[in-house]
Amino acid sequence: MTSKRQMSMVMDLNKCIGCHTCTVACKTLWTREEGKEYMLWNTVNTMPGMGTPKNWENMGGGFKDGKAQLGKLPSRQEFGDAWEYNHKDVFYGGKGDKTHLQIEGETPTWGPNWDEDEGAGVFPNSYFFYLPRICNHCTNPACVAACPRKAIEKREEDGIVVINEDRCRGYRFCMEACPYKKIYFNMEKGVSQKCIFCFPRLEQGVSNACARQCPGRVRFVGYRDDQNAPIWKLVEKYKVAIPLHPERGTQPNVFYIPPIGPASFDADGDIDEQTPRIPDEYLISLFGPKVLDALDVLKAEREKTKRGEKSELMDLLIAYRWNEMFGGFDKNPATIEWA
Amino acid sequence: MRAQYNAAATIDAILNPHNSQWQAIKSSVVALESTPIAMQPTPAIRESWSTKTAGNIGNVSVQAVVNQDLLAIRLQWNAPNQMVDHGDNTVFPDSAAIAFPLAENAPVVMGAPDMPVSMWFWRANENGEARQIEAAGIGTSETRNRNLVKSHGAWKDGKWSVVMARALQVPNESQSPQFKLGSTAQIALAVWDGGNTERGGIKAYSGMQWLELILTEGNS
Amino acid sequence: MNIPTKSTLSAKQRSFAYGLMAATFDYPDKEFTELIHNKQLSDQCKTILCDIYPALKEDIDWTLLTTQDDKETLQVEFSRLFDVGASGPPCPLNGGVYLEERMQTLEEMVRFYNYFGLTAGEDFEELPDHITTQLEFMHFLCHCEDEHQDDPEKANHFQRAQRDFINRHLGKWVPQLNDNVQENQAAPFYLTLIDMVTRYILLEKQYVNNLCGMITVN
Amino acid sequence: MSNNKSPKLSRRKFIIGAAAGTTAVGLGLVSLSSCTNKPTWQELPKILxxxxxxxxxxxxxxxxxxxDKVVKGTHTRANCISACSWDVYVKDGIAWREEQNAIYEPPRPDVPDMNPRGCQKGACYTSLQLSEARVTHPLKRVGERGGGGWKRISWDEALTEIADGLIDAAVDQGTESIIYDHGTTNAGYGPETAGDFRFASAMKTTTIDSWSGVGDMxxxxxxxxxxxxxxxxxxxxFRSDYIVIWVGNPVYTRIPEVHNMHEARYKGAKLVVVAPDLSPSTVHxxxxxxxxxxxxxxxxxxxAQVMIEENLxxxxxxxxxxDLPFLIRKDTQKFLRQSDLQADGVDNALYFWDEKTTKAVLAPGCEGDGDDGRSLDLGNYKPALSGNFQVKLADGKTVECYTVYDKLVKQLNSEYRPDQAAAITGLNPNLIRRFAREMAAAPRAMIFASWGACKHYHSDLFQRAMILLMSLTGNQGYPGGGVRVAAWWGLDGIDAMMADIGLTAMDQIKLIPKAIRGLTPRDFEDIYTTVSETEANTPLMPFLYVHAGYKEMWDQEHLQDSALPHNIAHYMRESIDNGWVKIHPAEGVQPKAFIFTGCNPLRxxxxxxxxxxxxxxxxDLVVSVNFRMSTSSLYADYFLPIAAYYEKVGIKYGQSYVHYLICSDKATEPLGESKSDWECFGLLSKYVQNRAKERNIGPVEGFKGQTHDLxxxxxxHTENGYYNPEEPDDPIKLMDKVxxxxxxxxxxxxxxALDMGAVxxxxxxxxxxxxxxxxxxxxEDTHWPHRDFVEKKVAWPTLTGRQQFFIDHPWYIDAGEDMPVHKDPPHFNSKFPLRMNGGHNRWSIHAIWRDHKLLLRLQRGVPALFMNPKDCDPRDIKDGDTVRVHNNNGEFEAMVKVAPATAPGEVIIYHAWEPYQFKNWKxxxxxxxxxxxxxxxAGGYGQIHYRMYYGSPGHAPRGAPVDVEKVSSLLEEKA
Structure with a gap:
């Protein structure tokens, strides 16, 4: 089941501003239908945090000793529900200002961005950053390995992992197996659904909505083996883009440029150059030990530009020409005849 | 087991699991066992379920009614936690299936290549219809038809009563077994306990042997 | 199997009934108020609807569809229930508001209408999920069914469309509208009007479901 | 008015066959019949x-x-500080989704392009304009204000009644008793705003100058x-080497722009944040x-102390x-003026000490330099930066003078050494020194200050200090350098918005000699002041003080600056009497009618x-003109429904961030009976004129007691019929003119322009x-402010003609603010232990989008505030708890987010929640x-004066002293 080529994405966490334009772009394009209301195929979370679904990093799944594992099945409340409000009651319930706008039904205790901008650590050495996530379209997908129905395919032409809804019977083994908990269950249709990497757009030469609509210019898209495009250079040449939780063994095809936080303070409130504000251990827990090498490369290249020298890597990350972030998938959707 | 002949049975009436007509029908209790975990189609499922108890439902009581028009089968089993709907990601509906071989010697569990089996599949969240499913090996099952088999399940006092019914004869292209009064049909049974997250191959079934169901002829 | 495969009700009459109900959601201007005052609205609804479903005769207090409330009173009530609100009226007449994702409902409406060769008129003012639009679409589908009364096979396509449209839309949200109208203690006229439409639609739902082979057992 | 629709059938008419491209046929409709007890219906045509x-x-x-089509749209009146062009995808008369029109070309090869621009709010406007909050019919209140009773009325009825109400107000108290406020909806550059402006101008209403009313001055x-x-x-x-984000949070508020800062880091720049909390902008x-x-x-x-001491x-x-070399008299502590030196000397001619001639010389470029204060060019002068100088006055006395620089240095060295500042700011003195040295060493340093810096009590002092740093380091006026707040693109054709903005013929003639030499910034400021004098503009805070019942609160002792000898009532009196602050309507005249367009004063x-x-x-009359309901609209008498952004044409105000002016084409027809702002206000003027004629209304009292003919x-409004706002293409006619x-x-x-979207x-x-x-x-270049001053040596429009740090206005001297200083705000010693701060949030543009369900889902869904665990623990507050935030003035309840990122002592609640989203609507x-x-x-002093959109008092919502107590705990109850 190897694909001939593999589509891939690199997200630069040093540029992500947590604005969720990606989330909304995806939502309005793909998950407005019945049964998809609570789904957000793209999410962004403040890290450290419990994220979405709540506490997903501790839900298991992925591979152990080469064997796929079934982890916890996230609940809809853990993903965060599509809340409805009591507008009508507020204005017409006859209670005047005794009733205010509230979420209907059970008061939620979690949502898809519940711990936004809270952070960790102890003030003033607190820290946080934003982590956007989509399906990783893994080279070794645990969802495919777990599905008893052969309902999940890894497309031969581009390695995009898609669920065949005609074959899916809603068993949700895939949701248990995915270590990233990026698969949702459609209660109306009784099938699992997830990010499709905007393949209908890619087929027209148009980049993914989350990438193309990102005002932070965070996301690079393209084939992993295209040596002229940014993805290959960031992942293979400079090795500054690394996967999230590589230890889960699924070999993700979404990679991250790790974040460099501001300098920390020493006990007297002066700058402490030696201790990174975002602890190395925390970054290692997310990205594995290679994150330190990636950070070293980033810092070294940045030192070059500080000295006024040229750096191909820094130029790539600046993305002087936005369209060049998309590995050739740079058509303007407004110019496409979609019919 | 016998399917008793009841000329007066209509589909509307007999589909009601609490219809009084069912009271007169003899019932047989069939013991169920967990499907072998080793037969689960993916290693992930095998490994994960090797330490869990599958096939929670120990037995099911079976009744059947037949006449010129229809064959109806009522299954009843104890299900203290009624699981009806998906309701949430983590909830699995209770389900039941009746399997029929479409070829001689077809293996009870999901058939085999060239030896398919046909199933009537009822799920609590799809009450009203029952899927007609065909399989020729594990992981190959496909829904063939959603209108042919009618169903209705009702849960009362910790117990499911589920009726599945179909016209005795159906058009050939439906790939469904044809039944004839006076003949003996082979059947197998399966029940899923949604509360135990049973779904797919994780279920209780009536064993590796086909059971016999005699379709009684005439007025009895 | 004794599932009705032939329509037992006149599609023409049913079409008429839908068109009529669509007209009852007019804003109570002078002309419309007159129809309420002089009992025309009540009589006409009763005649047509009960002809199709006689049970409605008893279920509805038809006298409440006649009221002597003045125009202003009716207008205020109409606006209170259906028009206004800092975040929407309490009883919106747009189906998409009741279902979770409005844009999706609107898309499905447009797809339904387009599929049957319909598109919005140029001077339309309401969105495609408005109750009048939906009722008129049913009016249209029943009319088409009627046109094919000699060819049940062809007519059946329109029956299936009615089944899906009622099950997925009108039959889903109009009962919620009815609940809201009751919760908000609507004036008897609107209470009765919405109750009438709701009951009619639920009867229709049963009818078209039976017609298209969806069995309902209680 | 025949062309105004009466409430009409809400029925949607289908067209058969149009979707398939064939001839359209109307579908027959059933009608209720009034003559029989049977409904009649037109037979349907044979359809299929x-x-x-x-x-x-x-x-x-x-x-x-x-x-069906893809239309270029934007969100013209959302008062969003960015301008982004969107492709709006339209089918069957509905706008379904939007995606950025990402066609921006960079001006030069060595900077990143601006694509794609946009944010999460713009990306879901299609759903907002169809949300439950949308109002599509004119409404009239029934019952008490705020009681929620409405009835739908026709445009004709609404306009007639409103016109009569306005006429009544004008007859009773004059046209200035009609108050028009565009508030935070602000202004576009085209027809979406021109209608209101023309109406206000034609009516001679009072117009609220909300610029500083929103705390943005x-x-x-x-x-x-x-x-x-x-x-x-x-x-x-991107061209900066040292970017300081100082009182601002661009990660929230400049979503399409902020990538330039992050990309500058990759180019080698350093990004520094000055903020009490680890704000989201600190992340990168x-x-x-x-x-x-x-x-x-x-x-x-x-x-500044460090930079000067270390000669950086x-x-x-x-x-x-x-003005640092300018001379100050030691005896009076005021500038040395020509009027000191000559009997016929003027007050606005100022001096520095020329080292060459060792004389006090009149500073070129100052207001009274005799050459209209045009140029800063020092010629052969060598101004002394420092020293004690003897100057002989006209009365023969000799006084000692020193320089502003000396005054500054003395003050810095005595009060603002890093150790001393450390005690005030809580920062390590080494950190302060490091910051000063790095900033001074950077080839180009800039301070991004944002509007947030205007919402603190002493924000002007912050800004004077920031500008001082950018001056000492020579950054102001250079690319990648200087203090940055905001600017707008000029657009000469924008005059078309107004029927007769600007100067009288006489004013223009007077300008000719100046214009021949080229108008200076100071000339322009004079022109604006003159223009401003022709309309009844009134700044919001004084208006609230005089007319809206706020005097009692603001006169309280604890809200005064203790350095000042008098309280605010005294200064208000003096300012009004001197004509420094404009109050319309005049004191004693009652405001009678209030029209607000889109803004939400009660929030x-x-x-x-x-x-x-x-x-x-x-x-007597409150009219809300809006596309959505709001707390304020709930308290209105009439609601006029306005077309949503994609349902009309417009020009977004041109924030200078992007090299384009963004226009919005009409993607769909206005929903229901809503109308464009242009048509709505055109009709309002028309109805006033017609009703005034019908009622034989004679001249009424207008602007400043002059008569006005209604x-x-x-x-x-229409320039004698040149425009006809009811014509569908009329707004485009206006845009043509622009x-x-x-x-x-x-x-x-x-x-x-509309086809381009981004112009x-x-x-x-x-x-x-x-x-x-x-x-x-x-x-072919990036754009930065203040080039003319440094490149062409044009004089700044200040008294001194320079960036002026010494202000010898008597009030400033009284307040101890003649030089930039640090002062504690009045609430510094409040007994309430916490300080409430906030800012714009990332999820809404003011209250617009605040109730959008999807966006609420990406927050807590209810109003929430941030507190540090250090403040939460002693109060037994856990994340998710509901707390009461209170002081003697008021209270509200909100959910707590316990955040290590928030500074101890702070309560951060980002803004623009609608009051109805809080318990008891508080x-x-x-x-x-x-x-x-x-x-x-203050006024009457060079640059210290008020005119429309300039120099009006801003209020200080930040730092409100409060305490917080736990009300209930969601999570514990659940557990």
Whole structure:
């Protein structure tokens, strides 16, 4: 089941501003239908945090000793529900200002961005950053390995992992197996659904909505083996883009440029150059030990530009020409005849 | 087991699991066992379920009614936690299936290549219809038809009563077994306990042997 | 199997009934108020609807569809229930508001209408999920069914469309509208009007479901 | 009015066959009949030529969705500070989704392009305009205000009744008793706003100048520069080597722009944040200065101390571009003036000491230099930066003078050494020194200050200190350098918005001699002041003080600056009597009618309970003009429904961040009976004129007691019929006029601009009321402010003609603010232990989008505030708990987010929740007294004056002292 080529994405966490334009772009394009209301195929979370679904990093799944594992099945409340409000009651319930706008039904205790901008650590050495996530379209997908129905395919032409809804019977083994908990269950249709990497757009030469609509210019898209495009250079040449939780063994095809936080303070409130504000251990827990090498490369290249020298890597990350972030998938959707 | 002949049975009436007509029908209790975990189609499922108890439902009581028009089968089993709907990601509906071989010697569990089996599949969240499913090996099952088999399940006092019914004869292209009064049909049974997250191959079934169901002829 | 495969009700009459109900959601201007005052609205609804479903005769207090409330009173009530609100009226007449994702409902409406060769008129003012639009679409589908009364096979396509449209839309949200109208203690006229439409639609739902082979057992 | 629709059938008419491209046939409709007891119906035409195959609903999804058209749109009146062009996808008369029109070309190869722009809010406007909050019919209140009783009325009825109400108000108390407020909806550059402006101008209403009413007036910039426009394009940030985010949070508030800062880091720049909390903008910074709230001036002054002491300053720049070499008399502590030296001398001619001639010489470029204060060019002069100089006065006395620089240094060395500043700011002195040295060493350093810096009590002092740093380091006026707040593109054709803005013929003749030499910034400021004098503009805070019942609150002792000898009532009196602050209607005249377009005063104004309880009852007529319901609209008498952004044409105000002017084409028809603002206000003028004629209304009292003729309002509004706002293409006619007369942009007509969506800026425009950053525009370069001053040595529009740090206005001297200093705000010693701060949030543009369900889902879904665990633990507050935030003025309840990122002592609640989202509708403004500085009422001194959109008092909602107590615990109850 190897694909001939593999589509891939690199997200630069040093540029992500947590604005969720990606989330909304995806939502309005793909998950407005019945049964998809609570789904957000793209999410962004403040890290450290419990994220979405709540506490997903501790839900298991992925591979152990080469064997796929079934982890916890996230609940809809853990993903965060599509809340409805009591507008009508507020204005017409006859209670005047005794009733205010509230979420209907059970008061939620979690949502898809519940711990936004809270952070960790102890003030003033607190820290946080934003982590956007989509399906990783893994080279070794645990969802495919777990599905008893052969309902999940890894497309031969581009390695995009898609669920065949005609074959899916809603068993949700895939949701248990995915270590990233990026698969949702459609209660109306009784099938699992997830990010499709905007393949209908890619087929027209148009980049993914989350990438193309990102005002932070965070996301690079393209084939992993295209040596002229940014993805290959960031992942293979400079090795500054690394996967999230590589230890889960699924070999993700979404990679991250790790974040460099501001300098920390020493006990007297002066700058402490030696201790990174975002602890190395925390970054290692997310990205594995290679994150330190990636950070070293980033810092070294940045030192070059500080000295006024040229750096191909820094130029790539600046993305002087936005369209060049998309590995050739740079058509303007407004110019496409979609019919 | 016998399917008793009841000329007066209509589909509307007999589909009601609490219809009084069912009271007169003899019932047989069939013991169920967990499907072998080793037969689960993916290693992930095998490994994960090797330490869990599958096939929670120990037995099911079976009744059947037949006449010129229809064959109806009522299954009843104890299900203290009624699981009806998906309701949430983590909830699995209770389900039941009746399997029929479409070829001689077809293996009870999901058939085999060239030896398919046909199933009537009822799920609590799809009450009203029952899927007609065909399989020729594990992981190959496909829904063939959603209108042919009618169903209705009702849960009362910790117990499911589920009726599945179909016209005795159906058009050939439906790939469904044809039944004839006076003949003996082979059947197998399966029940899923949604509360135990049973779904797919994780279920209780009536064993590796086909059971016999005699379709009684005439007025009895 | 004794599932009705032939329509037992006149599609023409049913079409008429839908068109009529669509007209009852007019804003109570002078002309419309007159129809309420002089009992025309009540009589006409009763005649047509009960002809199709006689049970409605008893279920509805038809006298409440006649009221002597003045125009202003009716207008205020109409606006209170259906028009206004800092975040929407309490009883919106747009189906998409009741279902979770409005844009999706609107898309499905447009797809339904387009599929049957319909598109919005140029001077339309309401969105495609408005109750009048939906009722008129049913009016249209029943009319088409009627046109094919000699060819049940062809007519059946329109029956299936009615089944899906009622099950997925009108039959889903109009009962919620009815609940809201009751919760908000609507004036008897609107209470009765919405109750009438709701009951009619639920009867229709049963009818078209039976017609298209969806069995309902209680 | 025949062409106004009466409430009509809400039935949607289908067209059969149009979707398939054949001839349209109307579908027959059933009608209720009034003559029989049987309904009648038109027989339906035979419809179907062909059979339709339909099995189930999935059939309708088979066909691929094909758009009818893709239209360029934007969100013109959302008052979003960014301008982004969107492709709006339209089918069947509905706008379904939007995606960025990402076509921006970079001006030069070595900066990143601006694509794609946009944010999450813009990306879901299609759903907002169809949300439950949308109002589509004119409404009239029934029952009490705020009681929620409405009835739908026709436009004709609504306009007639409103026109009569306005006429009644004008007859009773004059036209100034009609108050028009566009508030935070602000203004576009085209027809979406021109209608209101023309109406207000034709009616001679009072117009609320909300610029500072929303807390956005950079008073420190006005005081120092005589102007506040100080921004360029955001790609210019990329050229900076040292970017300081100081009182601002661009990660929330500049979503399409902020990438330039992050990309500058990759180019080698350092990004520094000065903020009390680890704000979201700190996430991508290199260094954070965790300053104590409201001590920013002290930090700035300490940095200045370090730079001067360590000689890191750019002396040539300072001598030319600042007032630091100017002479101060030691005896009076005021500038040495020509009137001191000559009997016939003027007050606005000032001096420095020329080292060459060792004489006090009149500083070229100052207001009274005898050459209209045109140029800073020092010629052969060598100003002394420091020293004691003897000067002989006209009366023969000799006085000792020293320089502003000396005064500054003395003050810095005595009060603002890093150790001293450390005690105030809570920052380590080494950190302060490091910051000062790095900033001074950077080839180009800039301070991004944002509007947030205007919402603190002493924000002007923060800004004066920041500007001082950028002056000492010679950064102001250079690419990638200087203090940046914001600026707008000029657009010469924008005059078309108004029927007769500008100068009288006589004024223009008077200008000719000046114009021949070229108008200076100071000339332009004079023009704006004159223009402003022709309309009844009144700044919001004084208006609230005089007319809306706020005097009692703001006169309280604890809200005064203790350094001042009097309280605000005294200064208000003096300012009104001197004509410094404009109050319309005049004191003693009752406001009678209030029309607001899109803004939401009962959410936005501080302690809005006062407005509701005191101001509202004075009004006979309250009209809300909006596309969505709001708290304020709920208390209106009439609601006029306005077309949503994609349902009309418009020009977004041109924030200078992007090299384009963004236009919005009409994607769909207005929903229901809503109308464009242009048509709505045109009709309102028309109805006033017609009703005035019908009622034989004679001249009424208009602007400043002059008479006004209401029977010509519409003629005036439409330029005697040149426009007809009811014509569908009329707004484009107006846009044509705007673009035909705007050589600075690439489109030559309205239609061309609308098709482009994003219209390239190609050259400089002349300054206007809101735009004067005084930089030439070069299409092949990034854009930055204040080039003219440093490149052409044009004089700044201040008394001294320079960036002026010494202000010897008597009030400033009384207040101890003649020089930039740090002062504690009045609430410094409040017994309430916590300080409530906030800012714009990332999820809404003011209250618009605040109730959007999807966006609420991406927050807590209810109003939430941030607190540090150190403040939560002793109060037994856990994340998710509901707390009561209170002081003596008011209270509200909200959910707590326990955040290590928040500074201890702070309560951060980001803004614009609607009061109805809080328990008992007590909104976050209720405890906020928002005092403001009496000094901001000062005038009569060079750049210290008020005119429309300039120099008006801003209130200080930030730092409100509160305490917090736990009310209930969601999570514990659940567990």
């Amino acid at each position: 030529g062909k059979t339709i195959q339909y099995d189930d609903f999935s059939d309708i999804y088979r066909e691929i969705w094909k758009w 950079p008073m420190g910039a006005c005081q120092t520069w005589g102007m506040y426009n100080c921004e360029g394009t955001s790609d210019d940030w 910074a290199d260094m954070w200065l965790n300053i104590k709230p409201e001590t920013d001036a002290a930090l700035g002054l300490a940095c 300053i750019k002396k040539d720049y300072i001598l030319e571009q600042t 936005r104004w501080p302690s809005s309970q006062i407005a509701r309880d005191v101001f509202w009852p004075k009004l 029977t010509t309002v519409y003629d005036h 673009f035909e007369n705007s050589p600075s942009v690439a489109a030559n007509s309205g239609r061309e 390239r800026i190609i050259g400089p425009a002349r300054p206007s009321l809101i735009y004067q950053n005084f930089s030439d525009y070069d299409p 909104g976050q403004q209720e405890p906020v007294e928002a005092p403001w500085k009496a000094l901001h009422l």
